Amino acid sequence: xxxxxxxxxxxxxxxxxxxxxxxxxxxxxxxxxxxxxxxxxxxxxxxxxxxxxxxxxxxxxxxxxxxxxxxxxxxxxxxxxxxxxxxxxxxxxxxxxxxxxxxxxxxxxxxxxxxxxxxxxxxxxxxxxxxxxxxxxxxxxxxxxxxxxxxxxxxxxxxxxxxxxxxxxxxxxxxxxxxxxxxxxxxxxxxxxxxxxxxxxxxxxxxxxxxxxxxxxxxx
Ligand code: AMP
Numbered sequence: 478x479x480x481x482x483x484x485x486x487x488x489x490x491x492x493x494x495x496x497x498x499x500x501x502x503x504x505x506x507x508x509x510x511x512x513x514x515x516x517x518x519x520x521x522x523x524x525x526x527x528x529x530x531x532x533x534x535x536x537x538x539x540x541x542x543x544x545x546x547x548x549x550x551x552x553x554x555x556x557x558x559x560x561x562x563x564x565x566x567x568x569x570x571x572x573x574x575x576x577x578x579x580x581x582x583x584x585x586x587x588x589x590x591x592x593x594x595x596x597x598x599x600x601x602x603x604x605x606x607x608x609x610x611x612x613x614x615x616x617x618x619x620x621x622x623x624x625x626x627x628x629x630x631x632x633x634x635x636x637x638x639x640x641x642x643x644x645x646x647x648x649x650x651x652x653x654x655x656x657x658x659x660x661x662x663x664x665x666x667x668x669x670x671x672x673x674x675x676x677x678x679x680x681x682x683x684x685x686x687x688x689x690x691x692x693x694x695x696x697x
Pocket of ligand 1: 529541560
């Protein structure tokens with residue numbers, strides 16, 4: 478199974494992706510997590526991209542396409558893309574990769590959410606500095622303040638979740654990534670899902686569609 482998960486920052490892609498990949502046994506390719514791991518490891522890619530993440534700007538298509546192609550090569554039994562593609566050029570490169578490898582995308586999910594709700598959600602988002610588990614101070618705080626329930630490491634606010642950077646990321650999303658919704662809506666199996674609901678309701682709808690019992694619905 479090959480899935481692309483679209484949605485603005487804070488729409489819940491990472492949370493849903495983890496659940497789906499575990500349930501269906503496919504690789505979770507989360508480009509933001511990969512980049513943050515490169516930065517933490519102080520690799521040469523990490524040094525090249527760190528400033529872009531801090532400022533809420535997109536990393537160059539060339540770097541991203543090379544990075545994702547390698548991950549796809551290593552994930553033959555299926556994958557879910559979370560955070561890629563983010564530009565038309567990345568989407569076209571993904572199509573070219575799939576054609577070359579006689580593969581296709583089975584489903585594209587778009588987690589739709591309004592900007593005001595996203596800013597609120599992201600300001601209370603916290604994540605584990607080690608395993609990337611995501612928390613919300615308002616709806617799902619860690620059991621022990623500042624400590625990850627899963628691995629016991631520090632739970633912190635992402636540097637790019639400050640309000641100013643969130644607004645910048647949303648502008649970048651509107652300009653460069655939202656056009657992909659039209660790109661995928663017509664020629665792919667596309668499902669628009671209301672991402673503003675609680676995570677369990679969203680997971681249920683995603684699984685219903687994947688298991689073949691549901692249809693796409695629009696939240697306009
Ligand atoms: P995310 O964790 O998906 O919100 O990504 C965090 C940051 O990583 C983004 O704001 C970008 O700076 C960078 N990034 C992640 N994925 C991509 C991508 N596909 N293309 C360009 N930059 C990306």
